[in-house]
Amino acid sequence: MQQLEALTREAVALAGGGATPFEAEVARQLQVCNACRYCEGFCAVFPAMTRRLDFTKADIHYLANLCHNCGACLHACQYAPPHEFAVNVPQAMAQVRGQTYSEFAWPAALGGLYRRNGVTLALATALALGLFLVLVLALRGALFHQPLAGNFYAVFPHNLLVGMFGAVFGFAVVALAIGASRFWREWVPGPASGAAAAEAAGNVLTLKYLDGGHGHGCNEQDDRFTLARRRYHHFTFYGFLLCFAATSVATLYHYLLGRHAPYPLTSLPVILGTLGGIGLLIGPAGLYLLNRRRHPLHGDPAQRPMDRAFIALLFFNALTGLALLAWRDTGAMALLLALHLGFVMGLFLTLPYGKFAHAVYRGAALLKYAIEKRQPSKLALGAD
Known part of the structure; x- marks a missing residue:
């Protein structure tokens, strides 16, 4: 002792x-x-x-x-x-x-949101936004309608959606970028070479260090190794990237090619979004089950509400998005669109102050490691 x-x-x-x-x-x-x-x-x-x-x-x-x-x-x-x-x-x-x-966190006053970002708050925020949009449609008499051939902009004008979500997404990007910059400046290992940047990117894209260091995977409930956590992270990570790619391609179609939504089911934005949505159903569902069963000594139990809030928002974004795609040619499209937009807005609003931050900070740490390992050790022992 x-x-x-x-x-x-x-x-x-x-x-x-x-x-x-x-x-x-x-x-x-x-x-x-x-x-x-x-x-x-x-x-x-x-x-x-x-x-x-x-x-x-x-x-x-x-x-x-x-x-x-x-x-x-x-x-x-x-x-x-x-x-x-x-x-x-x-x-x-x-x-x-x-x-x-x-x-x-930036602004610093919002840093405390990490401790309060639980499932109830996250879902309540998303549902409140969705129900607000539902109320707006109801007051306009547009909640129930004749099929609109999947034309979302007949419900909410394009410029309104771009203004709303562009502002929220832009704020999230700025907040995360400032936070990552503060983390980076606390200790700067040196300039990043092309090789270091490529190694860090590879480690991020493959989630290399979720293999337990030996390729057999993580320990979840017990001493048994499993790659389940790495695979569900892959579904989640690439599902998110595919959805982001779908939105990016649709933006290029709209502004550069003059091809406006709705897009056919066989179009690139719809295919990317569908695959991304499926990934965001499988990945978060699996991560939620692993989170519930994980060994009690793993991680910080106080952060589990934040973890599950992010998982829930991703899952319901995908679920409402796929439901909207499936019923976009029906009279329920406006209602489904309002609910989906509520979950998307809820996700973006909590993005800088929830579990998503771990991807940004971990990516920065991996880049620091890739830079540092290429430098001579300052110690006589422990050199790479």
Whole structure:
């Protein structure tokens, strides 16, 4: 016990006087890990750790966002609970990650939304927006109508939709970009070479570090390895990208080619959107089931409402979008369109202050790692 207390005091001192309890706990655990190094080959966190003998706040923030919470190190660790050292890297890193989202958020006053962004709030926001649009249609007498051949702009004018969603999406992009910039400037490893940028992009696109460091996958409920989490993340990630691509292609059709919606079922925007919607049904549904069954020592239980809120918004965006596509030639199109737009607006409004932030910060951390690993180690040991 005295050895544990000494490690804690040393970790707090090294992390700096302003370290939070979560940051001090990460520093303490990494002191143990740096002495053991059994997990050195598991993921990017441990090779990056071995380049340091002490851990500042900037180091802790970097390593926390580099962690993919796969759980492999927890199940392999001889010092994991109930050992007195109580090393639980996935949970400690997750707690600090949540702090970084709030700390680097822009505007800073909205950083607290990360702690309150639960399923109830997220769905209530989306439904309230959808019901507001339903009320607008009802007051206009346009809620129930004759089939409009899938022409959404006969319900809501094109310029109105562009103005509404363009403003919200633009704000989300700016807020996330400023947050990522603050995270990046806290510790800059150096200029990014083409090779480093390509490696980081490859790691992001393949979700490399959700393979447990050995290709067998993550640990979910127990010691058994599974690639389920990585696969459901792929469905979610590429489903989101396909939906974004569908919107981008439709924008090019409208403004560059003069081809206005509605588009036929065999058109590129509809095909991309349909495939993306299917991915966003499968991926979030699978991630929700894994989230419910995951080992209690994995991650930060306090962040599960935020995790599930994002999962729910993605799922219902896809569900309402596919329903709108299926019934766009019926008299129910306006009602379905209003509900879908409510979920889309709810997703965009919470995008900078919810789970989506982890993709931005983790991508930045992976780029930092790709840059750092190409530099000579400042230590006599632990070089790559």
